[in-house]
Amino acid sequence: MNGAHDMGGMDGFGPVVAEKNEPVFHADWERRTFAMTVAMGFYGAWNIDMARHARERMEPGEYLRTSYYEHWLHGLETLLVEKGLVSAEELEARRAELAKKS
Amino acid sequence: MSAHDHDHDHSDVPSDLALRVKALESLLVEKGLVDPAALDILIDTYETKVGPRNGAKVVARAWADPAFKARLLKDASKTIAEFGFDGRQGKDMVVVENTDEVHNMVVCTLCSCYPWPVLGLPPVWYKASPYRAKAVRDPRGVLQDFGVTLPEEIEIRVWDSTAELRYLVLPQRPKGTEGLSEEALADLVTRDSMIGTGLAKTPGAKP
Numbered sequence: 001m002n003g004a005h006d007m008g009g010m011d012g013f014g015p016v017v018a019e020k021n022e023p024v025f026h027a028d029w030e031r032r033t034f035a036m037t038v039a040m041g042f043y044g045a046w047n048i049d050m051a052r053h054a055r056e057r058m059e060p061g062e063y064l065r066t067s068y069y070e071h072w073l074h075g076l077e078t079l080l081v082e083k084g085l086v087s088a089e090e091l092e093a094r095r096a097e098l099a100k101k102s
Numbered sequence: 103m104s105a106h107d108h109d110h111d112h113s114d115v116p117s118d119l120a121l122r123v124k125a126l127e128s129l130l131v132e133k134g135l136v137d138p139a140a141l142d143i144l145i146d147t148y149e150t151k152v153g154p155r156n157g158a159k160v161v162a163r164a165w166a167d168p169a170f171k172a173r174l175l176k177d178a179s180k181t182i183a184e185f186g187f188d189g190r191q192g193k194d195m196v197v198v199e200n201t202d203e204v205h206n207m208v209v210c211t212l213c214s215c216y217p218w219p220v221l222g223l224p225p226v227w228y229k230a231s232p233y234r235a236k237a238v239r240d241p242r243g244v245l246q247d248f249g250v251t252l253p254e255e256i257e258i259r260v261w262d263s264t265a266e267l268r269y270l271v272l273p274q275r276p277k278g279t280e281g282l283s284e285e286a287l288a289d290l291v292t293r294d295s296m297i298g299t300g301l302a303k304t305p306g307a308k309p
Binding site: 018035036043080 | 119120121122123124125126127128129130133135136137140141142144145148149153190209211212213214222223225226227229230231232233234235236237238239243244247248262265294299
């Protein structure tokens with residue numbers, strides 16, 4: 001399946017800009033998203049190709065607008081819901097609950 | 103123009119992401135699907151233990167030991183495993199050698215495939231659109247973005263990684279490094295030189 005992720009050779013993205021002394025992660029939510037994704041990979045409900053496909057199925061505009069670990073978060077939530085391990089309602093309810101506390 | 107006069111979706115702001123990730127983790131922990139202590143170990147491993155210093159050791163040995171280099175170019179996965187650098191996102195490795203005629207560059211146009219055991223997690227630019235788009239079309243332009251200009255007669259080969267196959271560039275050994283120890287040689291090997299967007303450092307040059 002093609003998509004926004006298949007960008008090899010595309011023009012218009014501008015120069016490559018490398019960050020000096022870049023940290024491995026830029027925020028704690030990136031750390032947790034990385035670790036949960038790897039841990040759920042070991043859990044074995046899906047393989048690496050399914051994990052990639054879940055990120056690549058993001059709506060193309062959204063894919064281009066969002067950061068790398070947002071793709072991972074989207075992929076992880078998508079697979080968890082599709083495999084019936086977490087429901088979309090549970091996620092929504094927990095977010096609302098935490099938002100009220102913060 | 104006010105600070106809020108822009109058209110992006112406010113659900114993208116980091117605080118919302120932090121909340122979304124917290125909600126997800128609390129559910130996964132509650133369901134017994136992940137263990138927070140195991141997550142901490144994973145983070146610490148990739149934040150402090152696995153990184154490009156691993157790859158630099160491999161490159162330095164290849165510079166110092168011709169027999170090792172021959173094995174590395176023939177069977178990278180097995181030879182790198184001699185250091186204990188193996189496992190996730192790097193089981194099947196290929197090492198490509200830079201010479202006076204050929205310069206190699208590694209990309210993953212579709213996502214972010216990268217040899218974790220020898221380089222750690224990839225930097226943001228490696229995973230971002232400009233590099234993924236440009237590396238296969240204009241590798242010399244990419245090198246210029248990194249401040250590197252190679253002679254026109256050098257052929258540039260770009261390797262597009264996959265989930266199954268990951269590449270490591272063996273940079274050229276800098277001149278004037280005869281007699282240096284493996285440890286001193288490893289200090290000259292930069293992460294970017296092993297991706298192919300840079301060259302190894304020359305002794306005494308500024309980092």
